Amino acid sequence: MDFKVLILGSDANAYYMARACFEAYHKKAHLIAKDRLAFTKYSNILTIEYHQNLWNEESFIKILNEYATKNTEQILVISTNETYSLFLARSHNKLRKNLIFFEQDEKIIKSLINKEIFYKTYKNSCLPFPETYYIDVVKDTLIPTMKYPVILKPANVVLYNHLDFIGKKKIYKIFSEEELKETLHTIKESGYNDRMILQEYIPGNDSYLFDSVVYVDTKGKVKVISFAQIGIQERKKSMIGNAAALINGLNTFNGNVEKAKTNIIEFMEKLGMNGFFEIDMKYDERDGQFKVLEINARQGRCSYYLVPLGANLVQIMVDDLLYHKDLPFKDLKEKILLSFIPKNVLKEFTSNETFKKEAIKLWHKRVSPMECPLDKNIKRFLMMKKRLWHYKKEYQNSDWEE
Numbered sequence: 538m539d540f541k542v543l544i545l546g547s548d549a550n551a552y553y554m555a556r557a558c559f560e561a562y563h564k565k566a567h568l569i570a571k572d573r574l575a576f577t578k579y580s581n582i583l584t585i586e587y588h589q590n591l592w593n594e595e596s597f598i599k600i601l602n603e604y605a606t607k608n609t610e611q612i613l614v615i616s617t618n619e620t621y622s623l624f625l626a627r628s629h630n631k632l633r634k635n636l637i638f639f640e641q642d643e644k645i646i647k648s649l650i651n652k653e654i655f656y657k658t659y660k661n662s663c664l665p666f667p668e669t670y671y672i673d674v675v676k677d678t679l680i681p682t683m684k685y686p687v688i689l690k691p692a693n694v695v696l697y698n699h700l701d702f703i704g705k706k707k708i709y710k711i712f713s714e715e716e717l718k719e720t721l722h723t724i725k726e727s728g729y730n731d732r733m734i735l736q737e738y739i740p741g742n743d744s745y746l747f748d749s750v751v752y753v754d755t756k757g758k759v760k761v762i763s764f765a766q767i768g769i770q771e772r773k774k775s776m777i778g779n780a781a782a783l784i785n786g787l788n789t790f791n792g793n794v795e796k797a798k799t800n801i802i803e804f805m806e807k808l809g810m811n812g813f814f815e816i817d818m819k820y821d822e823r824d825g826q827f828k829v830l831e832i833n834a835r836q837g838r839c840s841y842y843l844v845p846l847g848a849n850l851v852q853i854m855v856d857d858l859l860y861h862k863d864l865p866f867k868d869l870k871e872k873i874l875l876s877f878i879p880k881n882v883l884k885e886f887t888s889n890e891t892f893k894k895e896a897i898k899l900w901h902k903r904v905s906p907m908e909c910p911l912d913k914n915i916k917r918f919l920m921m922k923k924r925l926w927h928y929k930k931e932y933q934n935s936d937w938e939e
Contacts, residue, residue, distance in 0.1 A: 539610045540859055542566040542851060543601075543636075546617030547574040547585065549877075553841040553906040554615055554851060555583040560844065560911065561852040566615075569600060575924070579917035582909060592699065597624045598631050605633035611859055614638040615851070619650045619695050622834050637858050639755075639812040641834070646810070649834045652734050653692035662807075663800045665826045667819075668737040674725040686712045686738045689720060690778075693731040702727035707778040710738065710938065739819045739828055743770045744889035745790070747827055748783055749798070749816040750840045751805050752848075752864075754857050759802045760864040761848050764794050765839075765875075768892040769883065772935035780839045782883055782896060785846065786872040789891045792820050797827040798868070813850060815840060841906040842875040874899035877907065879925045886932045 542558045544551050547570030555566040559582040568577060568585040571592055577585055590596040605612060614636050616622040625632075626641040648658045656669045670681040671692065689709040691697035704723060711717045721733065739745065744766060752761035765785040770777060788794050801816055815837030818827040836850055843850055846869045856862040874896050876883060887893045896903075908921055 538859060540855065541608055541610050541612045542615065542855075543604065543612050544568045544583075544615045544617065545591075545621040546570055547572055547577045547587075548617060549576045549838050549906060550617035550836065550840075552576045552580070552583075554617065554836070555580070556906070556909045556912070557841065557844050557849050557851040559583070559909070561849045561855075566851075567604075569604065575920060576907060579914045579920060580912055581914045581917075582912045592620055594624050594627070597621075598628050601636060602631075602633050605636050609635065612636050613851075613854060613858060615854070616835055618698070619834070620698065622646060623650060623695060639810070639858070641810055641812070645808065646834050649832050650694055651692055652690065652694065652831060653732050655831065656734070659804075663803050664829045665821075667739055667821075667828050667830070670735040671732045672721065672735055673732050674721050675730050680714055680717060681735060683735065683737065685714070686710050687717070688734075688736040688738050689717065690734050690736070691724075691729065691731070692734050693729075696731055697729055700727050700729055704774070706774045707776065736830075739821045741820065741822065742888040744768050744887075744892050745820045745822075746770070746780070747788075747818040747820060748780060748837065748839060749801055749818065750836065750843055751801060751814045751816065752850075752853055753805050753808075753811045753814070754864055755811055755861075757806060757809070757811065759805050759866070760857075761843065761853065761867045761869065762798055762802060763843055763846070763848075763869040764788075764798060765842065766892065768889060768896060769878070769887045770937075771877070772886075772932045772937055777937055780875075781878045782874065782876040782887070783839060783842065784872060784874050784892065784895055784899065785842055786870050787892065787895055789889060790820050790822060792822075792825055792827055794827075810834065812854075813840065839875055839877075839906070842873050842904060843869065845873055845904050846871055872899060874903040876900075876903050876905055878928050882928050882932055885929075 544554050544566050558566040566583050626643045626646045629640045648654045653671050746767040748765045750763045754760045765783040766787040767780040767783045769781045771779045771781045813836040815833040817830040821828050
């Protein structure tokens with residue numbers, strides 16, 4: 538069967554999914570995106586077109602249908618962010634039949650995208666969560682009594698992602714009530730008019746963070762699960778909350794990883810959705826549990842580490858959605874290091890010494906999602922080298938406290 542792969546977006550997620558496609562089939566994925574981001578510039582392993590109105594749902598449907606009309610093969614459609622995932626969930630009856638993707642339940646996908654709905658809907662599930670409060674930036678004037686520092690993040694991720702303002706962060710670590718009020722005011726003035734999530738801060742540096750990637754097939758069964766320890770987060774304000782380096786199969790704490798995996802599989806199979814999901818967690822040594830911070834209804838920015846472990850994300854979706862194969866179950870336990878940052882930055886700024894030593898030991902066979910050996914373009918090579926050079930300055934100038 539001949540088929541095409543269509544990826545929605547132009548960020549790091551979009552690039553490594555195009556890379557996974559090229560590595561599996563030696564076939565260029567086509568990208569449709571809104572913005573010209575550096576991650577997908579100067580690449581020889583993909584093609585890309587841009588539409589400024591792609592975040593308008595009516596235009597989104599029209600643009601995808603026009604592409605499907607010009608290409609009569611079956612087209613696997615891959616979303617890289619919440620906006621496109623939600624559009625696909627709402628529009629499957631309006632899109633041409635040769636566009637193949639998971640036909641998700643809009644109500645369920647919203648329960649993952651909106652973090653307030655997420656925590657309230659699944660608080661009695663088998664997954665443990667941090668203590669959580671909600672603040673309406675327009676209506677609420679009372680601040681819950683909490684021990685500082687606290688974590689602040691948007692409930693409505695789609696709305697928040699569409700805003701741009703000075704000091705914007707993916708998540709905020711707040712050290713006082715005064716700082717909290719100032720931050721809420723800034724977010725409100727930016728045009729955000731929904732609720733914010735206020736959460737207890739689970740003690741521990743970046744290495745207390747964990748990442749799990751799960752694939753649920755069209756029959757509703759988990760077929761792939763990973764469990765990786767994050768050693769260090771990104772430090773750029775707009776990127777805090779994203780892993781800069783992680784190691785699959787590593788756990789330097791006493792938490793029961795197998796129990797956490799069992800809970801994740803149970804939760805995902807009861808949820809009633811299919812596709813790739815990323816679960817962000819933080820280990821709480823006070824009670825020995827991996828507390829779930831969020832579940833992304835898509836592969837995450839760092840999920841490329843599954844590919845060298847024998848679980849090519851694009852090939853899995855092709856085999857399931859296009860070829861209807863019965864996929865084997867893969868519990869990915871082998872150690873693999875994924876790093877966006879250069880070795881000198883990892884060595885200088887990683888707090889967990891055990892993680893650092895393991896990362897240095899694994900460095901010779903590390904994977905970097907943005908550095909594809911098959912993508913031979915001198916402009917891209919130089920751009921990536923410049924990006925690596927800038928990383929140290931970002932970490933030195935960061936005001937983020939672990």
